Amino acid sequence: MSTYWKFFLSTTLFFLLFSCEEENRESNSREYLSMGVYETMEVISYDTLLAGGYNEMVSMDLDVNHDNIYDFQISSKIWGSPGLGMHPLTVIKSLDPGSMLSVRTFDDTIYVRYSIYIYYGENGVPVSIYNSTSYFCGIPESTDSIFSIEPDQIAINYYSKGESISNSDEFRSVEIELSDDQSAYTEGPVSNIDGDTLRYWSVFSYTSCNSVPNDQVVYFGTKIQNNGETKLGWIKLVLIREAEVLVLETAIQE
Numbered sequence: 001m002s003t004y005w006k007f008f009l010s011t012t013l014f015f016l017l018f019s020c021e022e023e024n025r026e027s028n029s030r031e032y033l034s035m036g037v038y039e040t041m042e043v044i045s046y047d048t049l050l051a052g053g054y055n056e057m058v059s060m061d062l063d064v065n066h067d068n069i070y071d072f073q074i075s076s077k078i079w080g081s082p083g084l085g086m087h088p089l090t091v092i093k094s095l096d097p098g099s100m101l102s103v104r105t106f107d108d109t110i111y112v113r114y115s116i117y118i119y120y121g122e123n124g125v126p127v128s129i130y131n132s133t134s135y136f137c138g139i140p141e142s143t144d145s146i147f148s149i150e151p152d153q154i155a156i157n158y159y160s161k162g163e164s165i166s167n168s169d170e171f172r173s174v175e176i177e178l179s180d181d182q183s184a185y186t187e188g189p190v191s192n193i194d195g196d197t198l199r200y201w202s203v204f205s206y207t208s209c210n211s212v213p214n215d216q217v218v219y220f221g222t223k224i225q226n227n228g229e230t231k232l233g234w235i236k237l238v239l240i241r242e243a244e245v246l247v248l249e250t251a252i253q254e
Helices: 003-029
Strands: 032-034 041-051 058-062 072-081 085-094 099-120 126-136 145-156 164-166 175-180 184-194 197-206 217-226 229-240 244-253
Touching (some): 032 229, 041 058, 058 244, 072 229, 072 244, 085 099, 085 244
Parallel strands (some): 126 197
Antiparallel strands (some): 041 244, 058 072, 072 085, 099 145, 099 217, 217 229, 229 244
């Protein structure tokens, strides 16, 4: 084989291999995304505060991939009544089946704890007795019992800057409460007099272990499927006192 043909074949092979590597790198770049890394990302800044009123919903629709079709909606309101009081609620939901959020599926376990506190008078007779029942998630003590297990519950994943998501992660088109204080409440105390003793009964509930933390910048992972193309992205926001949401920006792969 002549020197010319050897040079031609080796040069052709080099360019073929280089093209394959470039294609693989582009393909791999679609598989992963680091939060807050702006290279190869299309970003929209909002810096918009959503503050819902009493039984008045305030919402914001987000078009993450710039196709004039809204992908997600974030809303805030305070619900309640004179009897129930006021309760803040914030929600994010997908507006299209191809607009998905990074989530996790889990079995939600609620525990119950019973407590009795007795206060005695000078004569040794109980003056007051407090009976409390607490329902909670989290880490139980040895004397606590399982009250209920709800399988296949969904919670949104929230990330810090620099953390990564992957195309192979779990994404769903869903509606999820970011925070709702109806899961943290107290009933009572209800009292009555039994002879010389005043008795109280109270019920406490705190089941918001999967709520988004307050006053902290977080990123929600997004996946947009449109016209046979899949792109990862994020929604960056701050939840303020459970009732307000500061929407900072959205981003999607170019």
